[in-house]
Amino acid sequence: MAVQFTHASGRERSARARRRRPPMSEINVTPFVDVMLVLLIVFMIAAPLLTVGVEVDLPEADVPEVQGSDEPLAVSIDAQGRIFLQDTELALEELGPRLVAISQNNPDVRIFVRGDEAIEYGNVMAVMGALNQAGFNNVALITRLPTVGEP
Numbered sequence: 001m002a003v004q005f006t007h008a009s010g011r012e013r014s015a016r017a018r019r020r021r022p023p024m025s026e027i028n029v030t031p032f033v034d035v036m037l038v039l040l041i042v043f044m045i046a047a048p049l050l051t052v053g054v055e056v057d058l059p060e061a062d063v064p065e066v067q068g069s070d071e072p073l074a075v076s077i078d079a080q081g082r083i084f085l086q087d088t089e090l091a092l093e094e095l096g097p098r099l100v101a102i103s104q105n106n107p108d109v110r111i112f113v114r115g116d117e118a119i120e121y122g123n124v125m126a127v128m129g130a131l132n133q134a135g136f137n138n139v140a141l142i143t144r145l146p147t148v149g150e151p
Contacts (some may be wrong), residue, residue: 001083013047025104027135031069039086052065061115063068064147072109072110072111072112072140073085073086073099073102073103073109073110073111073112074086074111074112074114074142075095075099075111075113075114075127075131076114076115077111077113077114077115077116077119077124077127078116078119079118079119079124081117081123083095083127085098085099085102092127092130095127095130095131096130096131096133096134097134099131099134099136100110100134100135103136107135107136107138108138109138109142110138110139110140111136111138111139112139112140112141112142113131113139113140113142114142115127115141115143132147
């Protein structure tokens, strides 16, 4: 009895292999976990860099914290009366048009006004007036919470 061996071509071999193995029904989550861990590290490093960098000595007030899920825009007024939008210094006349451009003409965007304790109340009100004229009504004044033991 003679046995004859034939070699199947690559195409025939892969077709047979597909028929023998059942389809894999499990999802490999390892690449997903790897990507999530990398993103977590990136956001942990980037988050402290996103804070507003204008040094302002905020006044104290015993009020509840402002709640919200969207990221607000910060307008700061330092001790010299200079106005900053996030970290960029600008004139009072530029504030409204710049905010309209940044918010894409969305009047419901949240804006936090941070005024230094040493400036006059009129400077803060001028900024509030400019924001109101530009159509922004969702404006909050930011203060420091009083430290324990102070009235």
